[in-house]
Amino acid sequence: MNPAAAPTSSRPAEGETALELRDVHVAFPLPQGALPVLAGFSLAVAPGEVVGLVGPSGCGKTTLLRVSAGLLRPGRGEVRVFGRAPRGRVAYMPQGDSLLPWRTALGNVLAALEVDGPVPPEARRRAQELFGRFGLSGFEKSFPHELSGGMRQRVALLRTFLARRELLLLDEPMGALDALTRAELQDWLVEVLQALPRTVVLVTHDVEEALLLGDRVLVLSPRPARPLQEVRPAGPRPRARGSPELQALRLRILEALSPKRHAQTG
Numbered sequence: 001m002n003p004a005a006a007p008t009s010s011r012p013a014e015g016e017t018a019l020e021l022r023d024v025h026v027a028f029p030l031p032q033g034a035l036p037v038l039a040g041f042s043l044a045v046a047p048g049e050v051v052g053l054v055g056p057s058g059c060g061k062t063t064l065l066r067v068s069a070g071l072l073r074p075g076r077g078e079v080r081v082f083g084r085a086p087r088g089r090v091a092y093m094p095q096g097d098s099l100l101p102w103r104t105a106l107g108n109v110l111a112a113l114e115v116d117g118p119v120p121p122e123a124r125r126r127a128q129e130l131f132g133r134f135g136l137s138g139f140e141k142s143f144p145h146e147l148s149g150g151m152r153q154r155v156a157l158l159r160t161f162l163a164r165r166e167l168l169l170l171d172e173p174m175g176a177l178d179a180l181t182r183a184e185l186q187d188w189l190v191e192v193l194q195a196l197p198r199t200v201v202l203v204t205h206d207v208e209e210a211l212l213l214g215d216r217v218l219v220l221s222p223r224p225a226r227p228l229q230e231v232r233p234a235g236p237r238p239r240a241r242g243s244p245e246l247q248a249l250r251l252r253i254l255e256a257l258s259p260k261r262h263a264q265t266g
Helices: 061-068 105-114 121-133 149-161 179-195 207-213 244-257 259-265
Strands: 019-030 033-045 050-054 076-081 090-093 167-171 199-203 216-220 227-231
Touching: 019 061, 033 061, 050 207, 061 076, 061 090, 061 167, 061 199, 090 149, 105 121, 105 149, 121 149, 149 167, 149 179, 179 207, 199 207, 207 216, 207 244, 216 244, 227 244
Parallel strands: 050 199, 050 216, 090 167, 167 199
Antiparallel strands: 019 033, 019 076, 216 227
16 A cells, blocks of 8 residues: 655544644744744644654754744744643653753653652652663663663653653654664664554654654655655554665655755745
8 A cells, every 4th residue: 555645734534633733933033034944834643643754954843843842932823732732741852862961860760750840659660660661771870971872862762751741742862873773772662652652743854764653754845844745654563674665655755855856846
């Protein structure tokens, strides 16, 4: 079955919407005038869905996540997380692991819970139990400088999962890793999402990563970002990394992102 490509401003067919952006406009002031980054952007994400966002550097992907998290107010438009304002309902993992160097791995993970007040003993026990599932058993007392890059990313992802929020926004969570470590963590994250389902919006420059992890992949144009294509990989996760179907989708997305194509259609 060949996945269909279509604009992504449509709502999920049934059920409640986890994340909805309606006609969102964001522009940044510059000496020579306003720089439009999002110009009428709309998106709807269903509960439990994993949506990958890919697009050229500087097109507005991080801005889109910051708006979705309630960290940046759009000049125009509306953002809703399960029908409400996003603040306090979203866990946002920015680029890099952002671990606190003076806290242990467990201390960094618990920081996500401390935002809501004192951490109950049962929540602390739950965090410690999840160290095993996240491949971190035995490293609870290790400091960030004692961990490998891949382990630091696992700590940061565990912190995000434990934040007790309804929507996870991940900005290049594996962007700083070498290719081998990145592939291992991609496979691991597929397993985690199967065991601990969440609604996720994932920004990545790795098209294959988006196809492996996403229920659908939204291909964005150069700034100001707009939907170019929506790609739905066939079949549930996990997907075979080297399958002809996945590689065909990867090539189709790369073609859509080609600067030459934008020059021809712009």
